[in-house]
Amino acid sequence: MSAHNQQVILKSRPKEMISISDFALKQAAIPKAADGQVVIQSLYITVDPYLRDRMSGNALQIGLFELNEPINGAVIGKVVESKHPGFKSGDIVIGHLEWADYSMTEGENLSKLDPLQKPISTAVGILGMPGMTAYFGLLDIGKPKAGETVVVSAAAGAVGSAVGQMAKIKGCHVVGITGSDEKIAYLLKECGFDAAVNYKKKDYVEQLNKACSKGVDIYFDNVGGQVSDPLFNLLNLYARIPLCGQISQYNKSSSEMGPRILWPLLSKSALIKGFFVDDYKKQYPQAIREMAQWIKEGKLKYREQVVAGIENLPKAFVGLFKGENIGKQLVKIAD
């Protein structure tokens, strides 16, 4: 156990592109548990793109982070002190906690890890929020049918790579949109995608058209902006667009202009649905069971990119917006 407690605080609200200088480290005391409280040592802290909106966006869902206070998000940790009847020292838990070596909670949103979640890091990855996002966005909103074409953006990320593989399990033709040769190789060789295109290339639209020669039935969008624009010309009748992320837009200070999309949507009788994965919470256990089985059978692979040390949290977070990660980006805080 480290003898001190470092926290990552939000120093300034990012105006456009977020930078590591928007964060700072702060020394704090290790919290002590009063009645009903639990103290947790962080083991893994996950960085997720949606947190960007809580730094300077609309933050409609859960409110803006306070300046000069610790960021909070999903953390896997170990209970080191408990005066809460539901938890005891040594429990491995997942919760919405501070970006810190140690944090304290009264047990709200804290739960012991599902034994299916092995290794424990998967609880914030393939069997956690990103995996659930992929599962319910694709299956509940996308409703893939065998033979359909499914396109996913940010395809090499934690969500995108799971979406594509599950679409393959459902018998679809799967096309990934990503940003490097290394990621394309990952999608084709490791994840079994049928095609992958690089949105940074000049012939992106041409390559996309070629990869989607039968049009697009499902577009699982994590990115938005210019990456997504050409998709609206490729939609098939009754296309479905699960709207999961808009990572291209999170660092904009005002709303961008783009081609209008209502007419293409209307003329294809298409559906767009934004969703919060939390709304599916009651169905998580069933999804985790099914995905754990697919992992066991080798049908669903995942990659974790782990960096060590709480001081590297800001860099890992900023890296999400620079396309630096393949699979789930994690920061390991302690063993």
Added chain:
Amino acid sequence: MSAHNQQVILKSRPKEMISISDFALKQAAIPKAADGQVVIQSLYITVDPYLRDRMSGNALQIGLFELNEPINGAVIGKVVESKHPGFKSGDIVIGHLEWADYSMTEGENLSKLDPLQKPISTAVGILGMPGMTAYFGLLDIGKPKAGETVVVSAAAGAVGSAVGQMAKIKGCHVVGITGSDEKIAYLLKECGFDAAVNYKKKDYVEQLNKACSKGVDIYFDNVGGQVSDPLFNLLNLYARIPLCGQISQYNKSSSEMGPRILWPLLSKSALIKGFFVDDYKKQYPQAIREMAQWIKEGKLKYREQVVAGIENLPKAFVGLFKGENIGKQLVKIAD
């Protein structure tokens, strides 16, 4: 029975704004029925905005109209000659027929009028395609709940006025978007809307914000473009947008730019769904029964704007795009 047969043909493909000079009248012989055929005298011909797309658009659904051939669309008529077992002289029918005094069919898409459809003109209006569009778009996609705010564009049209009144029946706060003081008065006094705003006024957005002080739960869109842009800043969580028409875009030769909407949709977990009313065909009888009952009870009113003479068809059609109609625009061809 008139002694000759005039047809309205498409003379040229409109480039942008459609004009009556894109049409011409053509003299033709009155068709004679061979075995299995039916000859119909037109009584009412309806003009519907969606036909614009078949003149020079993508016409994805049913293909472009041929140049120098009669336009076709929904027609109410009387059988004047039949060698088809399903129809006899004197039957009042509705079908997808030529814009002409007389037309011939082998019975496909031809049906005898439902006795509920009285007066017969309602078969192409409140109890026809526009009414069905309002009913299924609002109830099946919009799913209004009492107390919610429902906004509809092109509110004084055949579809919009029905949408707003049905939303009132469901207990919603209803706001109409329209383009003249006369139409505003119609919506407030005759249709019972709670508020109506004029999109042509400088303070349109301000007025809209005021009328939607609790945000927008359902936006039934017939218009798109700049009329619809401000709605995306007003959406409530889990908002629904039945996408019915994009009349502002039909006369554009290329796709317009506008504010990107995917991020607002995502942040509100909202849904957009384009739809073809034909997909609900099996459920029409139940909808017609329910709407006929509402009409009987005085809860659902409709207005028909009738112009006489086949030579006025082009002007009536073009008028749709100039906002000239209140309620359903019909052309009466014969008594």
